[in-house]
Amino acid sequence: MPEGWSMAVPPRGQFAEMYIKNALGNASVSFTKETGSVRDIVRIMQGQFVDSMGGRSSAKTDDMTIAGFQVQIVDLDGTYLDPGAKGGTNEQIFYAMHAAIFDLGESRIVIKMNLNTRAFDSMIDETTQQ
Numbered sequence: 001m002p003e004g005w006s007m008a009v010p011p012r013g014q015f016a017e018m019y020i021k022n023a024l025g026n027a028s029v030s031f032t033k034e035t036g037s038v039r040d041i042v043r044i045m046q047g048q049f050v051d052s053m054g055g056r057s058s059a060k061t062d063d064m065t066i067a068g069f070q071v072q073i074v075d076l077d078g079t080y081l082d083p084g085a086k087g088g089t090n091e092q093i094f095y096a097m098h099a100a101i102f103d104l105g106e107s108r109i110v111i112k113m114n115l116n117t118r119a120f121d122s123m124i125d126e127t128t129q130q
Helices: 038-045 119-125
Strands: 006-007 016-020 027-034 060-066 071-078 090-102 108-114
Touching: 006 027, 038 108, 060 108
Parallel strands: none
Antiparallel strands: 006 016, 016 027, 027 108, 060 071, 071 090, 090 108
16 A cells, blocks of 8 residues: 555445545545446446536546556546435536556456545556566
């Protein structure tokens, strides 16, 4: 785990969660196991964002191989519409999500975070050294 990060009790549906303290606000990194295709996962993520004009945000994606696995890096920004919010969408403006989707064949591991993308990239880079 990178320096300055701390573990948290993950909410239901996640197998791990970490928090990062940042002068601009705390960020969280969540780890989930998904059975949908990479394309479906990206589509779901896009549906959680609207752009500054109120339309659907477009994901910026990049493909790579890490430790022998196909990984798609996904970047989204705009207004986040929290699908788990009670009684509404819990809109968060000026929000960014940076994610890595590891394709393990029968399932996918999704690691995603908001804020501080440099710390996230550092963590992903460290996985190649192990």
